[in-house]
Amino acid sequence: MTDIAKEREGLVEMFGVHFEKYWNFSPLSGRILGCLIVWNDAKGLTFDDLVSTLGASKSSVSTNLNLLLKIGKIEYYTFPGDRKKYYKPSSFSDRMQNHLQMVIDEKKMVERMIDYKNKTVGDGECASLELIKVYQEHVIEFEKFLNKTIQKLEKVENK
Amino acid sequence: MTDIAKEREGLVEMFGVHFEKYWNFSPLSGRILGCLIVWNDAKGLTFDDLVSTLGASKSSVSTNLNLLLKIGKIEYYTFPGDRKKYYKPSSFSDRMQNHLQMVIDEKKMVERMIDYKNKTVGDGECASLELIKVYQEHVIEFEKFLNKTIQKLEKVENK
DNA sequence: AACTAGGTTCGGTAATTACCGAACTAAACG
DNA sequence: CGTTTAGTTCGGTAATTACCGAACCTAGTT
Numbered sequence: 496m497t498d499i500a501k502e503r504e505g506l507v508e509m510f511g512v513h514f515e516k517y518w519n520f521s522p523l524s525g526r527i528l529g530c531l532i533v534w535n536d537a538k539g540l541t542f543d544d545l546v547s548t549l550g551a552s553k554s555s556v557s558t559n560l561n562l563l564l565k566i567g568k569i570e571y572y573t574f575p576g577d578r579k580k581y582y583k584p585s586s587f588s589d590r591m592q593n594h595l596q597m598v599i600d601e602k603k604m605v606e607r608m609i610d611y612k613n614k615t616v617g618d619g620e621c622a623s624l625e626l627i628k629v630y631q632e633h634v635i636e637f638e639k640f641l642n643k644t645i646q647k648l649e650k651v652e653n654k
Numbered sequence: 655m656t657d658i659a660k661e662r663e664g665l666v667e668m669f670g671v672h673f674e675k676y677w678n679f680s681p682l683s684g685r686i687l688g689c690l691i692v693w694n695d696a697k698g699l700t701f702d703d704l705v706s707t708l709g710a711s712k713s714s715v716s717t718n719l720n721l722l723l724k725i726g727k728i729e730y731y732t733f734p735g736d737r738k739k740y741y742k743p744s745s746f747s748d749r750m751q752n753h754l755q756m757v758i759d760e761k762k763m764v765e766r767m768i769d770y771k772n773k774t775v776g777d778g779e780c781a782s783l784e785l786i787k788v789y790q791e792h793v794i795e796f797e798k799f800l801n802k803t804i805q806k807l808e809k810v811e812n813k
Numbered sequence: 814a815a816c817t818a819g820g821t822t823c824g825g826t827a828a829t830t831a832c833c834g835a836a837c838t839a840a841a842c843g
Numbered sequence: 844c845g846t847t848t849a850g851t852t853c854g855g856t857a858a859t860t861a862c863c864g865a866a867c868c869t870a871g872t873t
Contacts, residue, residue, distance in 0.1 A: 503770070509763060513759065513763060517756055519678040521860075522861075522862095523861075523862075533770070543819080552862070552864070554865090555862050558862085578819060579820095587785050587789060607668065608665065611661060623694055626807065629807055630746060630807070644789075647788050647792075648785060651781070702850095716851055717831090717851090737841070738849070739849085
């Protein structure tokens, strides 16, 4: 195995572990997405490429590919006269949308909490309310920040 | 049950689901942290409070409390002449550190990817490299942003 | 029509996780 | 010293998840 191949394997593993740890992916889902990101072949990787490079069964690869498709982490393309599907990670900006969704979720939660606090907190102990409001401000800014990044990414993607 | 109690239960559930979904907590861990956040009693909640309001076993509550302590999501206090532990969520700013850690992780990953790309990408297809660099910029800014929020939170917390 | 390529679906197993009750410990109280 | 309080530890079970092989399907190809 070449040095490059070894490094690529290390990177796939790194991404795999990251997706397991922070995004609650199954090991195989993590490795598949890792593969697609690291390889980042202009054409994309096929089902069989993944089966052989990851040494997993067809059924597991199929299941996990469909899962990743459903949650919008990957896409596939086909070419006329070729039945194979060529898988790629979704665009950077699309993947960022997931993050955005979590922030939007949190925004709603914060609102509910503030509502609740307003009903229940005595005048004395506003500290917790004040903290939540700092956090609310953070969430709102964060949403803007994410949207800005998404725009920047889209700009480069559409070149 | 009063309206307030019902709403509180709803909020605990909301937090519970959120922590399960985005932070990969077990159901009970999520509910415990939810309880502590929503109740946010000045004194804190005791082991028995949690056992009874959540209807879980002592052993499960014990295990999950220790887990949450270990990962820094909660803390406990004791009062002289009282053997009970009073549990509270860790400070907002401390909990935010977790987020920060993930960003720091990502920063390293991005560096490794850029290294790899520089070795392997032909001059023609710099698009992917350029995208990663946009993302790198995002991560760096994000780290700063998080640090700023943490500072703001600390300011309010230390009042 | 039979075959092949490119997957998908189904049924099952192995591993992991979540939770429980019962027994235990350690500190404080009487 | 015995008892109570406040939890912890241990062993086991139930539920869930991850993965597999085998059978199947569907669109071309021969």
